[in-house]
Amino acid sequence: MSTSEPLRLAILISGRGSNMAAIARACAARDINAVVDVVIADRPGAGGLDIARGFGIPTAVVRWQSLDDRDAAERLLTQMLDAYRPDVIVLAGFMRILSPQFVERYAGHMLNIHPSLLPLYRGLRTHRRVLEAGDAHHGATVHFVTADLDGGPVVLQSRVPVIPGDTEAVVSDRVQKTEHMIYPRAIGWLADKRLTWRASQPWFDGKPLITPLVEDFRDPQN
């Protein structure tokens, strides 16, 4: 077990928060040397808020829609984050596009998970687009957040097979199960300083991380 201070996380969500829950579980089980200081949602109805409270994690809401504009929402979010001073901001199904200024403020300290093998399928409806294209593989990507939407440096990807007859729901479930493994893993690497951010790029085990790390999940039951 690590003797260093745990990495302090603020997790931002919009929805059901299954990735947030996987990270909170990994922290609680001491699988990773991190602690979730706060979970912040962009709307009070985000299902993940109840899950966070169940873990005893403080929660907060920035009522994005009722605020005048993105600047006002981001000002409020910044105030909340300043109160907690997390080491890392974890976007986990946070469905807001953050301004370049906001992203720049936290450069190297903000991660996202995206449901595709980036750079393939940036944006929304990735599962449907993968099925429509007839791809043999799909997956999820943990990446650092930059002003380039879904375009920041990739850290770790999960790759799963797409099986003939798969529906969007089936393939989405298969990918999500892997998200719950790779997101805590990447955060654990940050906590252990195997993963760092220097000179505007990620480093892994002391070397620039040029080629993303890929984990294959061959068994669709995984």
Ligand code: GRF
């Ligand atoms: C995940 O599929 C993630 O890849 C995407 O949004 C979804 C969030 O799901 N960014 P959940 O709220 O963590 O269950």
